[in-house]
Amino acid sequence: MRMNPGLVKRSLDAHSAIGLVVGGLMYLICLTGTLAAIAETFERWEQPSIPEFSHAQTGAVENAMNRFRKEINENPESIWVVFPTAEIPRMHVSDGQQERFTDAVGNLLAEPVEGWTHMLRELHISLHLPHNIGLVIVSAIGAMLVALIVSGLLAHPRLFKDAFKFRLGGSRRLEQADIHNRLSVWGLPFHIMIATTGAFYGLVGILVFSAATAWYESDTNALFDAVYGADPVLEAPAQKLDTARAMSELKARHPDVSPIYLVAHQLDTPAQFMEIAATVPGRLAYSEIYRFNADGSYLGSQQLTSGPGARQFLYSLYRVHFGYFGGQATRILWFILGLALTVVSVSGINIWLTKRARNDWLDRTWCGLVWGTPLALVLSAAGAVFTALSPLAIFLSVVVTSALVAGRQRNLPACRALLQATCGACLALLAIAHLLNYPPTQFGHYLFWLNGGLLLAAAILAVLAHRSHRVFRDPAADAIPVTIA
Template sequence: MTAAPKPPKPAKKPKDLMARIPAGFVRAVLRGHSSLGLAFAALIYLVCLSGSIAVFAHEFQRWESATAPQVTDVTPDAVQTAFEGAVAKGGAGVEHVYITLPTNDFPRLLLYVDAEEDRQFLADAKGQIVPGGEGAWTEFITRLHINLHLPRTWGGFLVGLIGVALLSSLISGILAHPRIFRDAFHLRLGGSKRLQEADLHNRLGVWALPFHILISLSGAFLGLTTIIVGVLGMAMFNGDVNKVYALFIPAPPIDDPRPAPVLDLRPMFAKLPDTGARIEYVFTEHPTEMGGAALFNVKHPDRLAGTDSYAFRRDATIYNASPASANNAGEDILAAMGVLHFGWFGGGLIKIVYFLLGLGLTYLAASGVNIWLARRRDKGRPAPGWERAWAATVWGQPAGLAAAAIAGLAAADVVAAIAAWLVVSAAFLLAAIRLPAERLSVIGSVATGVLTLLAAATHLALRGGIGAADSMAWIVNAALVAGGLFLILWARRSAGASTSTAPAAVPA
C-alpha cells in the first residue's frame, strides 16, 4: 500500500525588500527625518514655493512688459543699435552687457547693463530703446529662489544647503516608511485628518519621487557651485578658481583698459557658423575698452544641452569655440542642469507640469510639519505656539509674494517688492501671537486671494490695460483672477467646515 502523496507547499509570498529593514533602524531614521524636516522646514517651503512660480519667469517678464513691442526676429544691425543705445543709457562704469535675443516664448530684445547702477532695457525690431523694460517682480521672484535676496555667494550657498536637506529628507522619508511603495495608492480619506494628511504626504512623495530627486539634486548642485569650484581649485590649481572656471567657460582675452569705441558685434555675427541653430544670448565684457570681448551662445532646439559658444576678441577673431556636438556626457549633464531644474524646455506644457509638481513638493514641506504637530496633539503634548507660527509661515509667504507683485508693478522697483514681501510676512508672524492657527489659515487664504486679484487689477491699471500688445498678459491675468477666486472660495469652505465641526457651546 503506497503512502498518499504529500500536498504541495503553498507558495511563499514575495516579501517587500523595504519591509525587511529592522524596526529600530526605521525608528531612528524617522526621528532623523522629522528633525531634518523641522530644522529646514520654513526655508524648504519658501524655496519650493518661489521655485514653482519662477518656472514662469519668462511669462511674468512678458506680463510686466506688456506695453513693449513684440519682437520675433532681429538683424545684426538692430542688435548693434540696441547695444550701443543701452551702453549710452547705462551710465558710467559699464562692465558687461547681457543681450537676450527674441525667442518663441520670449518675443523681446532685452539688454541688461552691468554698471555702477545696473539697468535693464527693451528695444524694438529696429534696435531703438523703448520704455517698459522694468521687470521688478520677475527679478524679485527669481532672486528669491536663487539666493533668497542675500549676497549672491552666501545666498546661493544657503539655497544649495536647502537642496541637500530636501534630498536627505526625501531619502530618509523613504527609508522611514518600509511600506511606502506597497501602499502607493492607499489613501484613508474621510477619517482622521492626521492620517488623511499623512497618507497624502506619503503618496505625493512616492508618485513624484523622480521629480523631487531631480529638483533637489540639481538645486543642491547649482547652489553649491561656488563651494565645489573652490574645493577643485584648492585640490588641482593651488587655489586658483579661475583655472577651474576656464575648464567650462572661455577665459576673457588679456585685459586692456584703454578707452575704445563701443564693441562692434556685426562682424562677429557674420563669422558664426551657419548650422541652422538660433542665437540665444550675447555676453559682452568691457564693451568700451580695447580689451573688450563678446561670447555668443547658439542654441540647437533638438538638444537639451545643445548650446554652442563662440568667444570673439574686439577685432572679431574667434579665440574660443565650443560646439555642443563635441561635448562628452558629463559636459552635457552639467550644461542641462539649469534647464532641467527650472523646466525651461519643451514649451508651456512642461512648465505647467513643473509648476504642479513644484506645488506638490511645496505641500510636502508644509504637510510634514502639520503631521508632526498633529502627532504631538494626539499624544497630549500640543504645541499651539508652533502651530500658530507655522500657519503664519505657510500663509504669510504666498500673501507676501502677491503683495510683492503689486509693489513691483506699482513702483517698478525690486526694493519695493522686497519691502512689501517682508512687511506682509512680518504682519502674519505678529498676528500669530494672538490668533489661533485655524483662523490664521482662513485669513491667509483670503488675504492671498484678494492680493492676487489686486495684482491683476494693478497690472490692468498700470501696465497696458485693455490695450496690452502681448496676449501673454491676458493669460497671466486670467490665471491670477482664477487663482485668487479659488483661494477665497476655499477659505470660505474651510471656515464653514471649521464651524460645523466645532463643539457646541455648553449653556450656563
C-alpha cells in the first residue's frame, strides 16, 4: 500500500498526540469495561448468600409486590419485579429507589449491596464523577478512539505486509509496536463497535438536547417517545393488578420469549398499566416490552424488536457493547477482546516511553498506574466482600500510592515485578479466602469457575512477575521477557 509519506508522518504524530492525552483514561475505561463483561457473575460472587433459583413459583410476583408495599413503600409510583435469568438466577423487587432480593415465593430478603461491582460499573460508565459529566467524558474518549483508529490506519502503510509479524524480545520498542499493531489491526471490528456504541451513551444526551430544542420545543420526552415509542395513556377504574393473567397471556401469545422483568406503572390510578420485558431469541435488542391492562389483558408491544429498524438498532447497542447476549461464552469472548483493547491502550504509551529512552520517573509512574490499577481492583474487591470499607476509597488510595511509590523507585523491571507479584498474591489470597468463606458446594458451583479464574489470573501474574524479575537480575537473560507494561 503506497501512501503519501507526509500523510503517514502527520497521522503518526496525531495518533501519538491523541493517544498520550487519552491513553491513561482509556486504559482505566477499557480495563473496567473488560471486567464489566462478567459483572453479573461478580454481583453473585460479591453477595453469594442470596438464594438462587431458575424459576419463581406461582404467585411470587404478586407476593413480592404486596410485601414490598407493606414493608418498604406503601405508595410507589412504579414497582419492578426482576425475574431470575441464567446469568443472575435471583429475583428482586424495587420501586426505583429501594430494592430487595426475594426468595422463590416472593418473600423479601436482603438489599442488594452497592459494593465493588457497582463501583466497577460506575468507574466504567462515568469515572465516578458527577454522572452526566462523567458520562460525557467517557463518551468523548469513545470518539477519540475513533480518531485513534483513523489515524492509526493512516499511519500504518505496512498494514498487510506486517499482518502476521510478531517479534518477542529484541528491541522493547519493536516488541511493544508489534503487540500494539497486531492487536489493534486484527481487533478492528470489535474496536470500531466499542468506540461507537460506547460513545452513544454520553453523546446521545447532547444530541437529544440539541434536537429537542430544534424540533420538539425543548421537550426531550417527546423526542424519546418518537424514537422508542410512547407509553400508553389509559383511563380505567383503579383495580387490583392481575400479574398472573399478564404472565399467562404473554406465554400464550409469545411462548418463545424469556421474561426478564415485570413493572407496574402509575399504581392505584386510572392510568395504571403493566409491562413485561422479555428477551427475544436470536435478537440483540435488550428486550421487547409487552403491555397489559391492570386486569392482565394484553394491549400490545412497544415494537422494540418488530418496529422501525432504527428503533431496533438503537435498542441493541447495550447488549452488543457489553457482550450481554448468547450466554456466558459470549461474555468470556468479549472479556478476551476487551483485554486485548486494554493491552493496546497500554502498549501505545509504552511505545512512546521507549522512544523517549529516558527511563525516568515518568516510566516508573506509568508502570505504577498500569499495575497498580488491577492491584487496586483486587484490594477494593477484598475490602467490599470481607469488610465494611468503601471499595472506591480503597481503589483510589491504592492507585495513587502505587503510582507515587513506583515513581520513586530506581529500577523499572524490579518495580514492575513487585507490583505484578503483589497483585497476583492478593488475587490468589482473595480467591482462596472467598472459597473458604463461601464453599461452592453450599453457595453455588459458579464460585468454582469464578474463583478458579481468579487463581488462573494470579498464576499468569506470577509468571509475568518472574519474567520481569529475570530481566531485573540479568538483562541479557536468554528467556525472552514478555511484558505488557
